[in-house]
Amino acid sequence: MSEVSLVLRSTRVITPEGTRPACVAVAGGLIEAVLPYDTPPPPGARLEDAGNDAVLPGLVDTHVHVNDPGRTAWEGFWTATRAAAAGGITTLLDMPLNSLPPTTTTEHLRIKRAVARAKAHVDVGFWGGAIPGNEKDLRPLHDAGVFGFKCFLSPSGVEEFPALDQEQLAGSLAEISGFGGLMIVHAEDPHELDTAPLRGGPAYADFLASRPRAAENTAIGNLIARAKRLDARVHVLHLSSADALPLIAGAKREGVRITVESCPHFLTLTAEEIPDGATEFKCCPPIRETANQDALWQGLIDGTVDCVVSDHSPCTTDLKTADFASAWGGISSLQLGLPAIWTEARRRGRPLEDVVRWMSAAPAALAGLTRKGAIEAGRDADFAVLAPEETFTVNPAELHHRNQVTAYAGKTLYGVVRSTWLRGARIARDGVLSEPAGRLLERNT
Structure with missing residues (x-):
């Protein structure tokens, strides 16, 4: 078993059992456990506190x-x-x-x-x-x-x-x-x-x-x-x-x-x-x-x-x-x-x-992506950290699509994505992207 390297904590973690305050422990790119909110991180693990933002799969x-x-x-x-x-x-x-x-x-x-x-x-x-x-x-x-x-x-x-x-x-x-x-x-x-x-x-x-x-x-x-x-x-x-x-x-x-x-x-x-x-x-x-x-x-x-x-x-x-x-x-x-x-x-x-x-x-x-789609032990440590009560107005120039043509231009929407995590590594923060870290998937992987 890999050692826990990351603990992601929030007052709102959305799991298959519902939303609750929790710490999500990550080891080797997988979710090791979903723990009570006040669980101290193990020695050597990095703590990331999302505050009141929601942590979604x-x-x-x-x-x-x-x-x-x-x-x-x-x-x-x-x-x-x-x-x-x-x-x-x-x-x-x-x-x-x-x-x-x-x-x-x-x-x-x-x-x-x-x-x-x-x-x-x-x-x-x-x-x-x-x-x-x-x-x-x-x-x-x-x-x-x-x-x-x-x-x-x-x-x-x-x-x-x-x-x-x-x-x-x-x-x-x-x-x-x-x-x-x-x-x-x-x-x-x-x-x-x-x-x-x-x-x-x-x-x-x-x-x-x-x-x-x-x-x-x-x-x-x-x-x-x-x-x-x-x-x-x-x-x-x-x-x-x-x-x-x-x-x-x-x-x-x-x-x-x-x-x-x-x-x-x-x-x-x-x-x-x-x-x-x-x-x-x-x-x-x-x-x-x-x-x-x-x-x-x-x-x-x-x-x-x-x-x-x-x-x-x-x-x-x-x-x-x-x-x-x-x-x-x-x-x-x-x-x-x-x-x-x-x-x-x-x-x-x-x-x-x-x-x-x-x-x-x-x-x-x-x-059939059995390691995706939920925050629970054994799944890939893939997360989206969302500020559900915050709003933004869609500016096509700020989109990462190759062509900024969108039917949503000018609309004010709820839900600001603070960060995105792939197998325990942060790949986006406030719209700023890291280097490519994605893998190519095959059926049943």
Whole structure:
């Protein structure tokens, strides 16, 4: 057993058993024990006193488009992981598309890992991709350590990552379920999208009409049916349509192995507040109306929605044109997800423990990251120290994202991240980052 090298103390340590005053003892990069608040540190251990700031387990973000290599003008491992660390995130999983090459073969995975290795400020894992024609590559990718496989049921926006049709989805899902893998799905039905009205221009109402709730509802219904038939494990990405919640809840009651995520932008921003031409708010599926958001929150509170992750999907400023039809769709929020969700959760009377469950414990469980997601003995000593009652106003110039395009510009949010710790080492303090200390993760590590 390693000697305790660090004791992190706070009047508010959030553990699986609740929030309490405690000392967290760290040895060899792991949590050795969670001890009473007045426990003296052992000889030779450094004491860090967080005072009344809350000590959270480091956040786990399982939905990040890093875009590296190939589109590093949009984002990259250096900038994305710095933004993550500044925002209290200690582990992220990189999506397989928007990089060149996409992560659809073991060779492409090798290339991505080589690029990420020296640039990671936080721990990084990788999703594989399921596209037409790569069924033979899925098992090798699984064996190489990807955490699961992403597919689109409608166009992805990049030609090198085509969508699966229903027959291809059935084939890939059967292959993945055969070795116990996980399929994560961008669930919008292409036929519903094709029949929706499509008009170019700056009007957000026109864009919203072009991505109807029916597209999500139909795709999710079809996915549930296939997952039930195959006893496959599936995960619905970035749920926007609250109309699908009864379908999902019913499937869970029937024992279908389905989990669901939503995102900060769906839970904190509303269609009514989006000005025409403000394409920094564009994402697919879209930000919907206030009543829909209220229903999503209810789904999150009652457990129908399992977790909250960023879907950080950045681009260069020039791609956010004033035309909602042609502008790149994606919200940049990696550094801001924790305060954004805490601000809204606080307004709705939800405790910080809920935010920890949604943004740390549940995403870690989704990915099988058994050493992440909680402050308890044996876990990695990953922490975010948060001042929950303090506020700040979002200044895009102060973000670590490569491109400072954000839908949160000018918003005042609760929750200032004081520091972030990775395996017992402080990697960020008041927005100032240390040298890269992240590791590349494989499934079951």
